[in-house]
Every structure is written in C-alpha cells, then in structure tokens.
Amino acid sequence: MKPYVFITRKLPDEAVEKLRAKYDVKMWEKEDVGVPRSILLEEAGRADALLTMLSDQIDEELLSAGTRLKVVTNLAVGYDNVDVEAATKHGIAICNTPDVLTAATADLTFALLMATARRIVEGAEFIKAGQWKSWSPLLLAGHDIHHKTIGIVGMGGIGSAVAKRATGFEMEILYHNRSRKNDVEMELGATYCSFEQLIERSDFVVCLTPLTEETKNLFTRDVFRRMKKTAIFINASRGPVVNEEDLYAALVDGDIAAAGLDVFAKEPIDQTHPLLGLSNVVAIPHIGSATVETRLNMIQLCLDNIDAILSGKEPKTLVNK
Ligand code: DGY
Numbered sequence: 001m002k003p004y005v006f007i008t009r010k011l012p013d014e015a016v017e018k019l020r021a022k023y024d025v026k027m028w029e030k031e032d033v034g035v036p037r038s039i040l041l042e043e044a045g046r047a048d049a050l051l052t053m054l055s056d057q058i059d060e061e062l063l064s065a066g067t068r069l070k071v072v073t074n075l076a077v078g079y080d081n082v083d084v085e086a087a088t089k090h091g092i093a094i095c096n097t098p099d100v101l102t103a104a105t106a107d108l109t110f111a112l113l114m115a116t117a118r119r120i121v122e123g124a125e126f127i128k129a130g131q132w133k134s135w136s137p138l139l140l141a142g143h144d145i146h147h148k149t150i151g152i153v154g155m156g157g158i159g160s161a162v163a164k165r166a167t168g169f170e171m172e173i174l175y176h177n178r179s180r181k182n183d184v185e186m187e188l189g190a191t192y193c194s195f196e197q198l199i200e201r202s203d204f205v206v207c208l209t210p211l212t213e214e215t216k217n218l219f220t221r222d223v224f225r226r227m228k229k230t231a232i233f234i235n236a237s238r239g240p241v242v243n244e245e246d247l248y249a250a251l252v253d254g255d256i257a258a259a260g261l262d263v264f265a266k267e268p269i270d271q272t273h274p275l276l277g278l279s280n281v282v283a284i285p286h287i288g289s290a291t292v293e294t295r296l297n298m299i300q301l302c303l304d305n306i307d308a309i310l311s312g313k314e315p316k317t318l319v320n321k
Helices: 013-020 037-046 084-089 102-117 120-128 157-168 182-188 195-201 221-226 244-253 292-310
Strands: 004-007 024-027 049-052 071-074 093-095 149-153 172-176 204-207 232-235 258-261 281-283
Touching: 004 037, 013 024, 013 292, 049 292, 071 292, 084 093, 093 292, 102 120, 102 157, 102 204, 102 232, 102 258, 102 281, 102 292, 149 157, 149 195, 157 172, 157 182, 172 182, 172 195, 195 221, 221 244, 244 258
Parallel strands: 004 024, 004 049, 049 071, 071 093, 149 172, 149 204, 204 232, 232 258, 258 281
Antiparallel strands: none
C-alpha cells in the first residue's frame, strides 16, 4: 500500500502529478473554500503526510488524530497556525516554505507601501466612477516615498528584501528585530533601533514580524499615537499583530495618515468591517507571495519535503529541528 498524502486545497494537477507515482494523493476539491474541520480531522487520522494552508488549524487534536502522520508541510513561511510543540511531542515533522517566497513577498510589501502612499487604489476607483473632471494641482496628492524614512519591524529574509528595495528609493532605513543584523547594516546601511525609536522616527512603519506571543497585539493605540501624524503603516505579516479597533481609531482621529493591509485578525475580513470603509486604507486579501511562479515553487518545496520525510531523508525546510 502506498503512503497516503492529503492536500487541504485544490492545487494544479500538473504540480502533484509526479508525487502520484509514489504516493496515494488526495486533494480537497475546492480552490477557494477551505476544507471543513471534520474532514481535515478524518484525513489527518489516516494520512502519512498533510500539505496544509495557513488557514488550517494544526493543533493537538489534529496532530493526535491518527498514528501514521509523519509530516505536515505548511504552504507559507509563517507557521503560527501550527502547534509546533505538540507536533514535536508526537514526533511529527513540520515544514514551511521560507526563501522561495522572499522576493515576491517583498515586492508586494513595497507595492502596498507605494499604493498607499500614492493613493493608487483611490485614483483607480475615482477614474472608473467618472469623477475626473480636470487636472488639478492637489488632486489625489499623496506622500513622497523617496528620501523618506522606512522603519522595518522584523528584519528576517523578507524584511531584508524590503530594505533592499528601499535603497533604490534612497530611503533612510531603520529596523527593529530580536537580534542585530550585521549584513543588512553593512550592505544596505540600515540602522538598528528600539521599537519606540522606530515608530517615532519612521515615515513608513512596515510590519514584517512573525506572529508570536510577544508580537500579538504589538500595534496598539498608544503605539499609533507615538507615530508621526503623516506616518503610513503597512502590515504584511499577520493580522493579530495589530489591534484593529485601535488602528481604526488612529486612522479616523488622524494619529497616522494611512494604512496598507495585506493581513487581518480574521481572514477573510468581513466586507462590513469598519477599516474597509476608510479611504485612507488600502486592503488586499493576503496575497504577499501570490505570484504564479512563487506559488508553484512553494508547492514544489512542500512536495519535496513530504517526499524527503516519507523516504527517510532530511527535508529542506524543517521547522522543528
Ligand atoms: C506566508 O507565507 O506566511 C505569507 O503570509 C503568505 O503570503
């Protein structure tokens, strides 16, 4: 009997074809709707390997659902949806997809920063709604990006790649991270500073930190009040790092100028969420790494990790070493 691999979302058949020669592979048949919890639990009970999405909760209940499960590969660099400690206790390998998505996610983060600063979405909506009556000096005037100060919270691979893009705009680069990064300081001229200094000095505060107990609810009203009134806040990490009620109040009361958000406390965010009603918010649906090339590379990395573990080899990107 071939080992059984369950994939929690419909992926392109061509991408998984090779795996089928060695394994019994089943995919949840829907592309845009997550697998129901009851089915995921059932599948976890019989699978040797799971390929999961960041929207699947991989917790103790799921990890102890069966006795065959050897590996869970999460199609994301972040793995805050996975109880890694429980997996380690059960001897289950957890893998993620770092590096292959770094450049695409940095591109998107910078695109979001630019779209927010230069009011691209508002402009596109304005013209489509037939509101453009004449060229005028301050029509949809936004904020300069070049020569401004960018403050990056979380200087991992994606943070460094965003910093690299910022050098092209001749920006001053500040960063805050658990540890100093000599390479980004040397190569990109980035300056390490405390979280407090960063939020007070930056024109663009860019959140790229993983979601952990320490970073949950990091951005509160008090933090937004300490930012410049012209500051633009960008979040491309995880929604719960931000207190959304506080962000809403900060945007409405003018504590900060605007926000660009790729991630939300609850995903998908409700269409009626107050943040979505603000003209100074650019909101996009968690598409940081969403390019065809990058997503195919991420899928391939997950499949390689599954094959490695099930063949008794070292996976490329093991989280619980
Ligand atoms: C990740 O991989 O963690 C990103 O959020 C996906 O876009």
